[in-house]
Amino acid sequence: MTTFLTFTIIGVVSGAIFSITAMGLVVTYTTTGVFNFSHGAVAMFCAFSYWQLNQSWGWPSWISLIVVLFIEAPLIAIFVEEAFMKRLFGASVVRSLMVTLGLLLILVGLAQAIWAPEIRSLPEYFSGSSLQLFDVNVTYHQLVVVAVAIAVAVLLRLYFQNFRSGIAMRAVVDDPELLSLAGVSPRRMSRLGWIIGFFLAALAGILISPELSVSGLDVNLLTLLVVNGYAAAILGRLRNLPWTFAGGIILGLAESYAIGYLPGHIPTNLVSQIGLLTPVVFLFVALLLLPSARLRAIGRLTVSTPPKVASLAQSLRGGVAFVIVAWLATLVLSASLIGSVTQGIALGIVGLSLVLLTGYTGQVSLCQLTFMGIGAYTMSQVANGGASWWGLIIGIIICAGVGALIALPALRLQGLYLALATLAFAQAAYYGFFSNISFIPQGGAIKVGRLGIPWVSMSGDKAYLVFTAVAFALAAIGVLAVRRSKWGRRLVALNDSPAAFATLGMNPTVSKMMVFAASAALAGVGGILFAGQSLALSALDVQMFASLEIVLFVTIFGIRTTQGALLGGLAAALLPLASSHLPPWGVGATGIVAGVGIALMANVPDGIVPIPWINRNIRIPYLSTPRSSMNLDTKDLNVVG
C-alpha cells in the first residue's frame, strides 16, 4: 500500500507540472489560434536561464525566479509575438506550425550554443524539509509544485470566466474584428496570451528541473515536455482548462504507475524509456476516445496563386537536366561532399513525400524521418544487411501500412491533431525502437546495402550519387504526375475545402489516409537510398528533431514545389557539415538558419522557390499587398459560416 501511495504522490507531482505545461499551451492556443510547438523549448530555455542565475552566478532563488518568470519569459513572448506571431493570426495549421517549429529549433540551437554539455542540476526548493502523509515521505518541494499547479488552475479559471480581459481573450480567436468593435485591441489580447503561455512554460520548466536529478538539465528532454503537455491537453480538446488540468494529473499518475509496476513485465530495454513512451500511449488512447470532428463549412477562399505545375514534358526535361547536373557534380565534388550530397538528394525524396502530403493536401507529418528509418530498417532485415528490390517493395508496403495505422486515429479529427500524433509517434519510435539496443546496437548501426541495377556497379560513391539523382528525378516526375492527375486534383480540393470535398461524395478521411500512406512509403524509399549511401542506418539518422528540420527546410524552400523538396533535403544534409567547420557556437547554426526560415515563413508562406524574382512564372499577390499588423490573411481565415 505504501508503494502504491508513493507512486501516487510522485504521479500527482509530475502530473501537476504536466498540467501547468498543458494549461500554458491551451491558453496560447485558445487566445491566439496558434499551437505553440516550442512550448517545451521555452520551458527548457527558461530552466537553463534559471540555472545560470541561481547556480552558476549564485543569485538567490527568489531573485532568479522573478527575473526568469516575470522579466525573461514575458520579454521573449513579446519579442516572438512582435517578430513572428502577429502575422500568423488566423493562419493555417501548416504555416503556424512551421513558425513555432522554427522557434523550437532556434531555442534548442541557442541553448546548445550557450550551455555546452555538462551535468547541470537544480536543487529542490526547501531541500531536506518534508512531512509524513500516510507513512509516505512528502517533500515540501512536492507540496509546493502541487499547490502552484492548483493555484494556476484556479486563477486561470477565475480570470477567463470573470474578468473582462479574460473573456476578451477567449473571444479574440472567434472574431477579432467584432472584438475590436467592442473597444478591445485583439493584438493586445493576443500578446497577453503569448505572455501567459510563456510564463507558464517557464514555470513548468523551473519546477520540473529538480525532478530530473538523474539526467540533469537536458535540452532534448525538457523540449519534449511539450509532448506531455499536449497529450494532457488532448483530454480538454486543447481548449478546456479544467479537463486539461485533469489530463495532466491523469498522465502523471499513468506515468508513475507505469514506472512503478511495469518493469518485469516489459522488455528491460524499454524500462528506462517509460517516461518518454507513456505520454505517447496516452495521446493515442485519448485520440481514439475523442469523437470525430465535424466537418465545417468555413467560408474560406485561397487567394494565393499556387505554383505552376510542370507538364509531363517539362518535368521530364527537368529530370534529365537534374541527373546531368548531378553527374557533373560528381566530377568536381570532394569525396566527403559526394556522400553528403547523395544523402541530401535522398532526403529530397523525403521532401517530395512532404510535397505530396503537406504541399498538396495540407496535412502535416512530423515523423517523416521515422518512416525513412522504417524503410531502411526493413531493407536491412529483408536483404540481411544488403539490398534487394524485394526489400524496397516490402519497405514501401510496411511504411504505407504503418503510416495509415498511425494517421487513422488523428485523421478523423482536425489537421493539428495529425501533427501532434505524428510528433508523438516520432518520439515513441525513436526512444522505443531506434534507440533500443534490441533493434539497433547501442552507439552503432545496422547494415543497409545499396540498391542497384544489373550490370552497373554501385560500389563507387559517384555512381551511387547519380543513381540516387535518377531516383529523385523519377520520384519528382511521379509526384508532379500525381498533381496533374484526377487524384492530385482531389488532394488539392481536399486542402482547399474539406466541406465542399465531402459534399461532392468523396470521403475526406479515406483520402487523407491514402495520401498519408503514400507519403510514408515515399519517405521510406528516401530512407533506403539514404542509408545505402553510408551502408548503414543509425539511430542518429532518424532523430525526431531532424524530422522537424526536414519539414522546416522544405517549407522554407517551397513545400508545394519539387525544387523546394530537393533544396530542403540538401540543406538538411549539408548544414551539419557546415556547422562542424564553425567555432563551438556554430552548434547553434541550425537554429540560426531556422530563425531566418521562420522570419521568411511569417512573410512568404509559399517559401523561397515560388518568389517571383526567383521564379517568374509565379505571381504571389499577397507580397505586393501592404497589410496592417492585424490584417488577416484571408487565405487561412477560418470563419464559421
Added chain:
Amino acid sequence: MSLAESTLETVLSISDVSVTFGGVAALNSVALDVCRGEVTGLIGPNGAGKTTLFNVISGLQEPDRGTVLLKSTYVTKLGPHRRARLGLARTFQRLELFGSMSARENVQVGIDARREIGDLTAQGLLHRVGITSDADRQVSTLPTGEARLVELARALAIDPALILLDEPCSGLDDNETQLLGELLRELANEQRGVLLVEHDMELVLRICDRIFVLDFGEIIAVGTPQEIRENPVVQAAYLGTIAEPEDDA
C-alpha cells in the same frame, strides 16, 4: 398547388429536427419536404436557421433530434459524402470553392467524384450556368456572383437528385438573376428537387412551387407563393409591408 394535392415523388423529408448551440435553439422541431420536379423555397430573416438546416440536411451538422430521409433512405447519421452519393448536392452561403483551382478544375473535381460514368463535361456545365469565358481563371479571382455560379456548376456535376442552393443570387445582377431563375426551373423540370434559400423575394415568389418560412428556428408557414405573400404571420415576421412583387412574372 397545396401539399395535399401533391402527387410528386418526395426526394427529401425531414421531421422534428432540432439543433441547439450552447443552449440557444437554432432549429426547433422543423419538418420540411422537397419533391422532385419542384422548386421549394426556404425563406426567413437572417439568423432564422436556414443555413443550419442546410447543414443538417447535407450532413455537416448532426441534429440533436429528428430524422432526415433522402430518397426514402434514413441518412440522419450518415456523413456528407454518403449523402452526396445518394444524390444530394449543395452550394454554400459563404463560398466553399477550391480556391487554388480554376473554374473548370472545380467542376472537373465534381465530375470525377461521380461513380457512374456520364456525359457531363466541365465546359458544358459552366456554359449551362452562364459562364462562357473565365473557365480557366483561378476561382478566387472571380467576382462573387460568377464564383457562386461555379459552385452551382460543380454541384450539378454530380448529377444530383436534390440540390440545395444557399443564396445563389447574391452578387448577381438583375439579368443574371433572371437567367438563374430560368435555370432552376429547368432543373426542376428534369425531375430534380430544388431547395432554395434566397433573400431576393421577387425571384422566390416567382419561381417556387412551395415556400417554407423559417423564423427563430421554427417553420411558421408553408404554402404556395400566393399563400405566403398573403399570410399575415409571414408579413409580420419577414416580408413586412413590401411583399408585393413586381408584376413581370
